[in-house]
Amino acid sequence: MSFPQQRRLQPVLLLLVGLVITLPVLAVLGSWLQWNEETAQILSGMSRTVLPDYAWTSLRLCLMVGFGAAVLGMATGAAVTLFDFPGRRTFEWLLLLPLAMPAYVVAYAxxxxxxxxxxxxVWMRETFGLRGRLLPEVRSVGGAAWxxxxxxxxxxxxxARAALGERAAHLMEAARLLGAPLSRRILRIALPLARPAVAAGVALALMETLADFGVSSYFGIQTFTTGIYKAWLSMDNRIAAAQLATVLLIVVIVLLRLEQGAQKRMRFAAGRGARAGSAEARPVRLRGGPLAVAWLVCALPVxxxxxxxxxxxLRPLAADWSVLPWDRFIDWAFNSVRLGAISSALAVMLALGLAFAxxxxxxxxxxxxxQLVSLGYAVPGAVIVVGLLLPVGWMQSAWPQSGAGGLVTATIVGIVWAYLVRFSAVALQSMQSGYARIPVSLDDSARVLGANATGLLARVHWPLxxxxxxxxxxxxxxxxxKELPATMVLRPFNTDTLAVVAYQLARDERLGEAALPSLALVMVGLIPVLLLSRTLRSRQEAARG
Structure with a gap:
């Protein structure tokens, strides 16, 4: 294909990609066009019955999670950045380990x-002769927030760690030389500079909270996400599910805008902080009581x-190995690996093509x-499921011979499609960061030497x-x-994954058997966490050098 033909075909392909990625959102928003008397009655009934509970429960959960994550994240980030104590370098990467734990696995444990x-x-009742419930109910809004x-x-x-390490350390050192006490340096310099970073982190945490299905469903909490699945699967009411998905989508978009605004303020503060810091920054050495507090702050979240x-x-695994479904574990792991490999390959190809374009x-x-592809990661899995099944249902009703329903729900096409909508943004962000490190002058040199688009990508960009x-x-x-909501609904028959099986076994109170797939997910999740820790450490060493 000649270069002019490639140039003409590119916008068509890009628009097709945009349609595929945005179809779930467009379908959810398009459900409002099906306005009739029945829909009005459904919405009216929901507003009088379930919607207030969904809204109040989600609001309470978000307030508790936002406050707790902000305090804990800020405290740990400040501890390992602004202070020096034995074990600080170890805690820098240990504090990342909870990223490897899916929230629903923590809930099961x-x-x-x-x-x-x-x-x-049981031990407390047998040891102290007590009766009844001795601890608060775990399956509650408070337990989910925990x-x-x-x-x-x-x-x-x-x-917060990045913000404080890049900007606050130099300014706090300058304030120390001017005679400011430690408390004033923290309150007047460190905390204000870290505020945009904390806001961005809290927004990300709240988006994950609102998108969660495993914890809320397992604990029996009536959030918007569980309400979407209940309206679709239990009440068999796709319009009600779409309306709930629309509300959840709007809230997530607002949080995403807040996170993007906080990121912009972080970049602005970085420029000012870099120019302001001239003295050599030295973390404050801790001893005695402050040292114990720092150890407690860092060790508690880990x-x-x-x-x-x-x-x-691990306790049920060690107690009785015979109850564990070792024979079926291989099938679950194979299904998870197969879906992960197919989806990651397609997502990387899509991201590479977009970044190159x-x-x-x-x-x-x-x-x-x-930008549309980049927004996909913020769309909750529940919204993606409803957004994919709605147009499929419309097509199946209009053209029963098309086989669209079977293609999406009875094969891996539907679930891989949902994964691409959800996770192509992750691959695209990585590709864009990789391209940012390739000088544009290499492209100009390749064009001068006669390389076309294919040769430029294959011979210049790909090796780098x-x-x-x-x-x-x-x-x-x-x-x-680790994805659970979309996999639960869209997986074909006999294609259970580790995440789905862990949820089903835990829901059936077979927590001992759920331990095996849950721990397998944790082991897989440790890989990117360790790579992230290594990357952060290398950047710190390069900055010092």
Missing amino acids: YTDFLQFSGPLQ VFIFALYPYVYLL LMGFALPVLFM VRRAPDVVTRGVT LRRTTAAAALLVFVDVM
Whole structure:
């Protein structure tokens, strides 16, 4: 194909990609066009019955998670950045470990250990001769908030740590030389500079909270996400599900805008902080009581968010290996790996094509499609499911012979489509960061030497993007392995994954059997966390050098 033909075909392909990625959102919004008397009665009934409960429960949960994640993430980020104490370098990467724990796995672990029939309350009743329930109910809004706080605080920790390390350290050193006490340096310099980072991290944590299905459904909490699935699957009312999905989508978009605004303020503060800092920054050395407090602040989230859940899940494994479904575990793992490999390969190919198109011709169409793909990660899995099944249902009703319903629900096409909508943004972000490190002068030199678009990508860009491509594929692979809401509904028959099986076994109170697939997901999730820790450490060493 000649170069002019490629130029003419590119906008068509980009628009097709944009349509595929945005179809779930467009279908959810288009459900409002089906306005009739029945729909009005449904919405009226929902507003009088379930909607207030969904809204109030989601609001309470978000307030608790937002406050807890902000305090915990800011405290840990400040501890390892502004202070120097034994074990600080170890805590820098240990505090990232809860990122490897899916929130629903943490919920299973705490429920198994702390519930009325769990080992802790049984031991307390036998030891102290007590009766009845001795601990608060784990399956509650408070219990869900506890799980989300310790599972999601690393979002705030990462951004706060970067903000304080890049900007606050120099300014605090300058204030120290001017005679300002430590308390004033923290309150007047560190906290204000970290505020945009904390806001961005909290917004990310809240988006994950609102998109969650596993914890809310397992704990029996009536949030918007569980309400969407209940309206679709239990009440068989797709219009009600679409309306709930629209409300959830609007809230998530607002949070996404807040996160993007906070990121812009972080970049602005970075420029000012870099120019202001001239003195050599030195963390404050801690001894005695402050040292114990720093150890407690850093050890508590690691213990609650990773160490204890892993130990709680290992207990049933060590107690009775015979009850574990080892024979079926291979099938579950194979299904998870297969879906992850297919989805990651397609997502990387899509991201590479979009990033290359932006590199060559950053016009309005290319930028618009790229932004649409970038928004996919913020769309909750429940919204994607409803958005995919709605147009399929319309097509099946209009053209029964098309077989659209069977193609989406009875094969892996539907679930891989949902994964691409959800996780192509992860691969695209990695590809764009990789392209940012390739000088544009290389492209100009290749064109002068007569290289066309294919040759430029294959001979110049690809050798420089191999590591970036591998990292993007790994991130998408791990996200697909842990994805629960879309997989629950769209997976074909006999295609259970580790995430789905862990949820089903835990829901049936077979927590001992759920430990095996849950721990397998944790082990897979550790890979990108360790790579992230290594990347952050190398950047710190390069900055010092």
